[in-house]
Amino acid sequence: MAQDRDRAHARKQIQDGLKQVYGTYSDADVPDRFDLLMRQLKDKEAESTPEDKS
C-alpha cells in the first residue's frame, strides 16, 4: 500500500518536472534565423515556379 502510494507520488513528481522543463524549452524565443529560412524557401519556390510552368 505504502509502496503504491510512493510510486504514484513519484510518478506525479516526474510528470510535474517534465512539464516544467519541457515548458521552458517550448517557451524559449525562436531565433531570427528561422524567419530568414522560411523567407528563403518561399523565395526559392517563387523563383522556380514560372520556369516549371514554361
Add this chain to the structure above:
Amino acid sequence: MSVASPRRSEQTATLHADPREEIVEHLKPMRAFAMSLTKDWAKADDIVQDTIVKAWTNIDKFEPGTNMRAWLFTILRNTFYSSYRKVKREVADTDGVFSARLSEKPSHDGRLQMRDFEKALSKLPIEQREALILVGASGFSYEEAALTCGVAVGTIKSRVNRARNHLSALLDLNGNTNFEMTDEATLAVVAMNTSVTR
C-alpha cells in the same frame, strides 16, 4: 524519404491550403523536442533547420489531414540520429546501466529543484528520454510515439516505464519528496542557462 504520417490528433493546427504554411506553427515544439534530444540549443536549432528544409522539399510525402507535428518529429528524429551516428559522442547505453553508475543522486531535504530534474533527465538513455518526452510532455499518444520512433507500441510503453523508474531512482524520489520548481531562484538559473546555451 519514408516517414510515418499518423492521423491528425487534437494537438495539430488548422488546415492550410498549402500544408507548408503549417510548418512554422510547429517551430517551438520542434525546438523543444530537439533540445530534449541534443541538450544544446545550437545543435537543436541546426537539426530543426535541416528538418524544415527536408519537410519543405518533401511536402508531397505528407498526407493532408494527418498529423503534421508527428510527421515533422519523425523527420527531426531521423535527422538527429543520422548526425548522432556520425558523431557517436555518447556512450551506447540503452538500459542506462552505465549512466546510472556514473550518476550521483542529488542531496536534498525532500525538496528538489528544476535543475536537478533537468540534470537527471539528461542522464537517461536517449531511447528512454525521447519516449518519455513524446508521451509525457509533447502530448503524443503511445501509438503516435511508436510511429514517430518506428517501434511497436509495447516498446514505447516499456521505454516510458523504464524512464520513469530510472528518473525516480536518479532523483531518489519517495513519498516525502516534493519539487519546488516555481521558485524565483530556480527559474532565474534556468532562464540564464537557456539564454547562454542558445
